[in-house]
Amino acid sequence: MVNTTNAKKLLTISNLNVEVADKVLFPNLSLQVREGELVEIHGANGVGKSTLLRYIIGTRRSPNGTLIRVSDDVVYVGQKSGLNPTLTPLENLRWFTQITGSKRTPKELMGALMQVGLGSFMRTPTGALSAGQIRRCGLAKLVVSDAKLWVLDEPLTSLDASATEWLREAISEHRNKNGAVICATHASLGLPAATTLQLGEL
Amino acid sequence: MNWFRQTFHRMGSPPYFYRGARKWITGLYIVGLALLVVGTIWGIGFTPADRLQGDSFRIIYFHVPTAHLSQLIYIAVAVAGFVFLVWRMKMADVFMVSAIWLGAWLTAFALFSGIVWGIPTWGTGWVWDARTTSVLVQLFLFIGLIALRGAIPNSQRAALAVSVLAIVGVLNIPIIKYSVDWFTTLHQPASIQIGEPIAIDLAMLWPLLINSLGLYAVAAGVILSHMRIHVLRRERDSEWVAKSLLTK
Amino acid sequence: MNGFISSFQRTARLTARHPLDAAHAVAFFIIVTSLISVTVDNATTSGNRDAFVIAIMWVVVLLATMLGCAAAYSQDYEDGSLELLVAHQRPLFPSVLGSMMGLWFFSTLPILLCVPLGAWMLTLSTSVWWMLLLTLLAGSIVFTLFGVLGAVLTLGIGRNGVLMALLVLPLYVPVLLLGVGACQRYANGETFEFALASLFAIAVALVTFVPFAIAALLRVSQEY
Amino acid sequence: MGGYAVYVWPVVGLAVLLVIGVTVIPSLLHRRLIKEIRETRDLAA
Numbered sequence: 001m002v003n004t005t006n007a008k009k010l011l012t013i014s015n016l017n018v019e020v021a022d023k024v025l026f027p028n029l030s031l032q033v034r035e036g037e038l039v040e041i042h043g044a045n046g047v048g049k050s051t052l053l054r055y056i057i058g059t060r061r062s063p064n065g066t067l068i069r070v071s072d073d074v075v076y077v078g079q080k081s082g083l084n085p086t087l088t089p090l091e092n093l094r095w096f097t098q099i100t101g102s103k104r105t106p107k108e109l110m111g112a113l114m115q116v117g118l119g120s121f122m123r124t125p126t127g128a129l130s131a132g133q134i135r136r137c138g139l140a141k142l143v144v145s146d147a148k149l150w151v152l153d154e155p156l157t158s159l160d161a162s163a164t165e166w167l168r169e170a171i172s173e174h175r176n177k178n179g180a181v182i183c184a185t186h187a188s189l190g191l192p193a194a195t196t197l198q199l200g201e202l
Numbered sequence: 203m204n205w206f207r208q209t210f211h212r213m214g215s216p217p218y219f220y221r222g223a224r225k226w227i228t229g230l231y232i233v234g235l236a237l238l239v240v241g242t243i244w245g246i247g248f249t250p251a252d253r254l255q256g257d258s259f260r261i262i263y264f265h266v267p268t269a270h271l272s273q274l275i276y277i278a279v280a281v282a283g284f285v286f287l288v289w290r291m292k293m294a295d296v297f298m299v300s301a302i303w304l305g306a307w308l309t310a311f312a313l314f315s316g317i318v319w320g321i322p323t324w325g326t327g328w329v330w331d332a333r334t335t336s337v338l339v340q341l342f343l344f345i346g347l348i349a350l351r352g353a354i355p356n357s358q359r360a361a362l363a364v365s366v367l368a369i370v371g372v373l374n375i376p377i378i379k380y381s382v383d384w385f386t387t388l389h390q391p392a393s394i395q396i397g398e399p400i401a402i403d404l405a406m407l408w409p410l411l412i413n414s415l416g417l418y419a420v421a422a423g424v425i426l427s428h429m430r431i432h433v434l435r436r437e438r439d440s441e442w443v444a445k446s447l448l449t450k
Numbered sequence: 451m452n453g454f455i456s457s458f459q460r461t462a463r464l465t466a467r468h469p470l471d472a473a474h475a476v477a478f479f480i481i482v483t484s485l486i487s488v489t490v491d492n493a494t495t496s497g498n499r500d501a502f503v504i505a506i507m508w509v510v511v512l513l514a515t516m517l518g519c520a521a522a523y524s525q526d527y528e529d530g531s532l533e534l535l536v537a538h539q540r541p542l543f544p545s546v547l548g549s550m551m552g553l554w555f556f557s558t559l560p561i562l563l564c565v566p567l568g569a570w571m572l573t574l575s576t577s578v579w580w581m582l583l584l585t586l587l588a589g590s591i592v593f594t595l596f597g598v599l600g601a602v603l604t605l606g607i608g609r610n611g612v613l614m615a616l617l618v619l620p621l622y623v624p625v626l627l628l629g630v631g632a633c634q635r636y637a638n639g640e641t642f643e644f645a646l647a648s649l650f651a652i653a654v655a656l657v658t659f660v661p662f663a664i665a666a667l668l669r670v671s672q673e674y
Numbered sequence: 675m676g677g678y679a680v681y682v683w684p685v686v687g688l689a690v691l692l693v694i695g696v697t698v699i700p701s702l703l704h705r706r707l708i709k710e711i712r713e714t715r716d717l718a719a
Binding site for chain 3: 054057058059061074076079080081082083086095099
Binding site for chain 2: 681682684685686688689692693695696697700701703704707708711712714715
């Protein structure tokens with residue numbers, strides 16, 4: 001594990017109001033994420049967890065507060081899969097690497113799909129896969145991305161035991177390589193040295 | 203310039219606007235309605251009939267002000283859209299919602315009065331000439347804005363979409379005007395004589411001016427009172443609404 | 451009988467919840483009729499059958515192109531691809547231009563290829579064919595641009611294409627008039643070059659401007 | 675007044691209706707909204 005106090009800051013949020021439909025859900029939020037950290041965001045439904053993640057990946061802009069991401073490299077696995085149901089997992093993954101600009105050979109893409117257990121389904125249209133398989137395919141994005149900061153929204157939804165175990169290992173490995181993970185979740189991932197951010201009533 | 207900036211700032215504050223607009227609305231209504239009554243009676247009863255068009259020319263006292271104002275409202279909506287897109291000022295959105303309905307009604311009325319004027323003057327109610335066509339397109343643009351606004355439940359998002367459509371539409375208006383002008387000069391059948399600018403007598407002009415001013419005042423009042431309603435609806439849960447309702 | 455009554459009631463209740471929706475189809479009817487009317491008007495006064503056919507062909511291509519754009523970005527919106535695109539592509543403009551050219555190439559161009567078939571069925575003089583195709587080439591690009599704009603404006607509302615048509619059809623007016631005008635003038639043996647030049651100039655201007663509006667709307671669609 | 679004046683009256687009539695409509699409707703809406711807000715406040719209190 002990296003010594004967190006000396007590690008580089010990847011994300012700094014200060015005095016951000018998390019707003020949904022003109023209502024401030026969580027005022028004056030401040031958060032720092034350094035290399036090697038895992039931040040779990042807990043909180044009840046509708047408290048603004050997903051919204052906070054959207055501020056972090058930059059699809060939402062806030063009128064107040066500041067949010068500084070050290071670099072553009074962030075990878076996001078959200079509630080929606082981000083996979084086109086007509087295309088195959090392989091084609092979807094290829095499109096993902098194209099828009100994020102991470103260079104991967106077809107072999108590497110296939111390897112990523114093997115890792116998440118979709119080896120025999122990589123040429124099936126994604127729409128024909130089960131909910132759990134689609135989640136796995138979404139998580140394969142983490143493998144093919146160069147991003148240092150992983151942003152995960154309820155990553156454990158629909159995952160079976162083996163996939164959960166794989167994700168926990170992948171997160172640990174990413175942290176060892178100076179990466180950081182922000183994860184909105186109901187159930188704690190149960191990994192060591194995780195910071196918890198409780199949204200809503202404390 | 204300082205007072206201007208201050209007023210601009212305050213207008214963005216809902217309670218200030220809600221309280222301040224009330225006096226303005228009453229004033230605008232009184233002045234506007236008085237002007238409209240004077241202009242209408244003068245126009246209908248006391249101006250000489252036109253040598254060529256007879257009495258039906260009096261329709262222009264209603265047609266011209268509405269047609270002009272509806273166009274002005276469309277441009278104002280687009281400007282408000284720009285303000286909303288850039289500064290996300292909520293009052294700009296409130297203005298847009300309030301103004302598009304009035305704009306659509308005025309445009310429809312302008313079309314209707316134009317048709318009625320055309321029957322005796324041109325011998326036909328409808329001609330695809332430059333003005334009628336572009337006013338019709340403007341009505342369609344207003345209808346589009348209303349439909350879009352009504353279809354999106356999230357008010358923030360609806361406002362953004364309406365802003366973009368209004369801006370695209372207003373940039374299109376000169377192009378529409380140009381193309382319609384060009385297209386309709388293709389075919390001018392000789393049986394129809396379209397509006398040579400009639401040299402208007404000053405006695406005929408006065409009621410037109412008075413009616414225009416009256417209509418502008420009433421329209422401003424209508425938009426302000428709609429805006430008040432929207433502000434109140436939006437802020438129904440806030441402190442100041444509770445206070446102002448209790449003291450009444 | 452119970453099933454009939456309950457279903458009728460349900461439909462009535464849903465209509466009452468959004469009364470404006472029922473008016474959309476009516477407005478669509480009126481707008482399309484006006485578009486046909488204004489373009490055909492010229493043909494009826496000149497008495498040239500070719501001018502009439504040109505007007506009809508243009509309106510049909512317009513509607514076909516517009517409907518082909520109605521679903522643009524809606525799948526990406528549903529499955530979250532759009533969220534990724536907005537998060538990672540800065541600026542969004544090239545990406546928008548790319549998918550729009552793709553849409554034009556694979557969905558609009560086939561319609562143009564069928565235009566000679568339509569012209570033949572409506573017995574348009576063969577001398578006008580190439581002019582019709584040339585003007586429609588510029589026209590279809592603009593129809594695609596505004597069609598995508600309309601589709602993006604109505605993203606995630608879950609309505610049918612009628613609403614999108616209401617927003618977009620008024621924007622089609624200038625290009626329709628210039629295109630039909632140029633073509634009809636050509637058929638009547640009048641000077642058409644100026645209209646043709648204006649048509650292409652407007653098309654080029656819109657190709658550079660509209661994608662920015664679309665990109666802005668795509669960002670906005672993720673922002674609430 | 676004669677001749678074509680018959681065309682003037684429908685326009686004037688509609689104009690009057692329009693002015694009454696656009697001025698009266700907002701104030702009715704405003705009153706209804708205030709009543710509604712008061713009601714919900716009373717319920718909450």
